[in-house]
Amino acid sequence: MVNEANLMEISAYSPFWLIVVFYLLSGIWEVGRLLRPEGFSKQWADRLPFMAFALHSLFLLYLASRVENIPVTNLFESVVFLTWCVVAVFNGVEYLYGVPSLGAFLFPLVTVLGFWVLSLGDNLLGTPSNLSKFWLIAHTIPLFMGYAALTLTFVLSLMYLTQQRQLKHKFFGPLLLGLPSLESLDRLMWKTLSFGFPLLTLGLVFGIFWVKYSNILGPQWYMDPKVVMGTVTWLVYAALLHLRIGVTMHGSRVAMLNIAGFTLVLFTFLGTFFLGAQHGYKKVSKEDTMIIKGIKE
């Protein structure tokens, strides 16, 4: 039996359309500012992301109040929550370090994620209703924040490789002048990674405790694709950190490894849904829908 709240009416999605459109506009504006600074005012470059994030936060609160839990009870909610975490970490990084043009790379990514989950329509995946609230919070919040930080690492790596390309090919233009220096990108990659990795670890550790404690994934829990992929992701980032600390590796290789790590994150988070993985979610069948509708009637 799936959580009744998972069966959201399509109308519950519609506010998110507006939010994603705001992120799209933010992305367009930021990219415009990067490529043609005189054509796009700073005022709107500040306003659009602010409005998008404010609406996003309100929508998240609404979703949370609806399920009376953290809003990760279905794939749609999870993506809304994850993108919110990403933009929140982005805001933190902007506030602390003021990275030029970061938004130009980040907002398009958020937009794509948003449109993707909206395009799934009512192809719903839901969590069982009997999950422990405590473990759900302990497991998902660190993981989501960790994913968000690693998303930032990924975006910074893309910026690093872009800037490196400009420098290697001697393209002296607005892109070269608009992007931060390689050194500062390298430092920030390191900072977001060392923020994200402990959170990732914490989330995984809580996950292990949870699965041991409540047996929700069955006795063969370690064979669950999401558990396997999560572990692989964790190992990749652990190796990366080791290389960065121990061997002190800088530059383009770190950037490329970050990108590889992030594709694993994406796969762990989203890809495993399509492997028919049960982890936390299950596909909502027509029967379930009928039952719930029957109850309602």
Add this chain to the structure above:
Amino acid sequence: MNILVVGLNHKSASVEIREQLAFSPSRVTEALDRFCRCFPSSEVVILSTCNRVELYACSPKTSSEFTEEAIFDFLAGFHGIEKARFRENMYVYQDLEAVNHLFFVASSLDSMVLGESQIVGQVKEAYATACSQGATGKVFHQLFQQALNAAKEVHTHSKIAQGKVSISSVAVEFAERIFQDFSDKTVFIIGAGEMAELVLKSLVEQGVRAVMVSNRSYDRAVALANECGGKAVRFDSLEEELAKADIVISSTAAPHYVLHPEHIKGAMQRRKGTPMFLIDIAVPRDINPEVGKIENVYLYNIDDLQGVVSQNVEERTREVEKCRAMVEEEVEEFMAWMEEMKIVPAIARLRHHFHHVGKEELERLRPKLGNLSEEYWQEVVYTMERTLNKLLHRPLEVGKEEAKNGGGYRYVETIKKLFGIGHHQDSSP
């Protein structure tokens, strides 16, 4: 008033002639003094930079000795060279053209490097020196302040001063995209040369503290290292030291490559991927271009940097038309002010004429009123003055308006005819 500029610049004269006519700062004051003695009642400013020597002067229209020939004679006399030697290199502009020229010069539209910012400071300095010598008056105060204003307008509202246009600043621009903080970076200079020193200087301005110098001749390296506060490195140990360098500037006179991929690969292994920025200023090149393909190595040669310089120069050139329009607006404003100045004496005379007539009439009236108390008499005087001022108000306003539209002269003549205020010898301020 007659505004005149006599001068030469990098376009009209070679450096041999420019240096003969240049005024050192101490001689400028002397020249200003002497000029004011030769041409009393004139205003003068001397602008002398490495690219131009210009003498701006202005005097009442009537002073007949104030001609370009006279100024040539003055320059020849002051520098002790024959007039014929520099005559054909000189340009002379008068009035509107002279004003235009100064505004163009101050806005750096006439500079060798379009949009450079030094010239504004130099014009300011020349004007300040003339002021302190008492060589300027009402006209030049207005003229130079407006010229400096035009320069400011042009620099803030156009892209004329954007984009780096020197090899060294472009090199720094690239370095800034690789490194964030320069204070912990090491610059390694191989060979020596003016350009290398310029690049080093710009990097030091960015905060670079550690400098290493290497040269074929160790003594020369030591001398250079002492000059820039760096450390001399023997040419043989170049390879070992290379790993410490974040930025390498190479400008040896060697006919072959000095740095090869294997040198840099070795250094990069020790640097563990920390980026290295190499600038090859030498011709023929010092660094094998294959080096540029190594990971995390960024190699730029003189053509790469020059290419960016040309691109930026082109962009500045595209802004010239826009700047010209801005400058012309300022010039017009100044010319309007000049026109207004033309009618000032006429207006003063008109006012004087009215009040003179009033005073005469009052004097005639006073005995007729007998023993009128002083208090009442003051009332009468006051009423008369008020009436006259009211009558004068409109002609004054119209005069200013006419002057702005270039009708100042006609206005002055009309006023003279209407009120018979006579022909004074000078109608200008």
